[in-house]
Amino acid sequence: MAEVVELITYPIKGCAGVSLAEASLTEAGLPHDRAFMVTNEDGVFRTQRRDPGLALIRPQVDPRGERLTLSAPGAEELTVAIDTVSARRDVVLFGAPFQGIDQGDEVAAWLSDTLGVACRLVRVPPEHDRVADGLIPGPSGYADSNAVHIVSLASLDELNRRITGEGGEPLPMARFRPNVVVDGWTEPHTEDGARQITIGDTELGFAKLAVRCLVTMVDQAKGIKAGPEPLRTLARYRRAPEGGGTVFGAKFSVTRTGTMAVGDTLAVGSWDGPPPAR
Incomplete structure (x- = not known):
């Protein structure tokens, strides 16, 4: 049997x-699975194919789905409020256009410092209708x-x-x-x-x-x-x-x-x- x-x-695509x-x-899918995505400054998704250090970033979403905590070796833990209402921005996943809600400069700076490349973090918007x-x-x-x-x-x-x-x-x-x-x-x-x-x-x-x-x-x-x-x-x-x-x-x-x-x-x-x- x-x-x-x-x-x-996997709350953040490519992360732990x-x-x-x-x-x-x-x-x-499972709660918060791939609900967030790390992108470059142009909105193109980052992947372990080019940025294997993503694997060491450990995200955790609180039970109410309101706060995101990030940790990684050698980095100070960061907790931010999850933004579900701000303006959408264009993002690209495998060449296909989608929308994302940018999660702000603080988490972007943390990710950029941790990975050593310029990053933004976006969340799937409520109206996301990808099939x-x-x-x-x-x-x-x-x-x-x-x-x-x-x-x-x-x-x-x-x-x-x-x-x-x-x-x-x-x-x-x-x-x-x-x-x-x-x-x-x-x-x-x-x-x-x-x-x-x-x-x-x-x-x-x-x-x-x-x-x-x-x-x-x-x-x-x-x-x-x-x-x-x-x-x-x-x-x-x-x-x-x-x-x-x-x-x-x-x-x-x-x-x-x-x-x-x-x-x-x-x-x-x-x-x-x-x-x-x-």
Whole structure:
């Protein structure tokens, strides 16, 4: 029986995750997931692909969703009020235009000093209406695509079996920045075939396989690039069917909001083809 063993939200795109014991799932995913985004002064998003130090910035949103606290090694902790009403500014995510609410000069200066490059911080405005595509499309904040990213421990075990078999070091799940980590499936990549999933009283619909990028080569504990794994090994056995890179994990859209928690059973209501053998 599959169960949820980790829930992780990433309030600021590209920054460290926050582990949750229980969460109220919204149409755009776990609470505050990718609700904030670091940009350059022109509004173009910053990413670990170029700024791996983002991984060391630890954001925390207070329970009322009114204050944001940032911490990082060697930096003084900063807490600011979250602005949801100021004028919108243009931002760019993967070449697509969106709007964001700038969170002010104080947090911009903190981020700029911490990362060593000019930064601004924006928040998704209330009227944000982005819909990520896929088999089942769905709302999304500033995530790369759909709202919920699921990876199983069985998939990571298989990847690490291949990496260590070639003399490499096993990788932690943090390299893949999932929202939901699943244990209990015996076959790797079972998540790829799930089409409708219930966790607690929530429901998720399969959108697409997760195409992996250079961020997976960033050591999330050190904030430095540490490749060539996992992309080297994934390229040998996990090529996207249509030739669109390597894949690991699956993206889902939220089809019913509700509450999910660590320890909840993950039930698959439908599969792409016959269900896996047990």
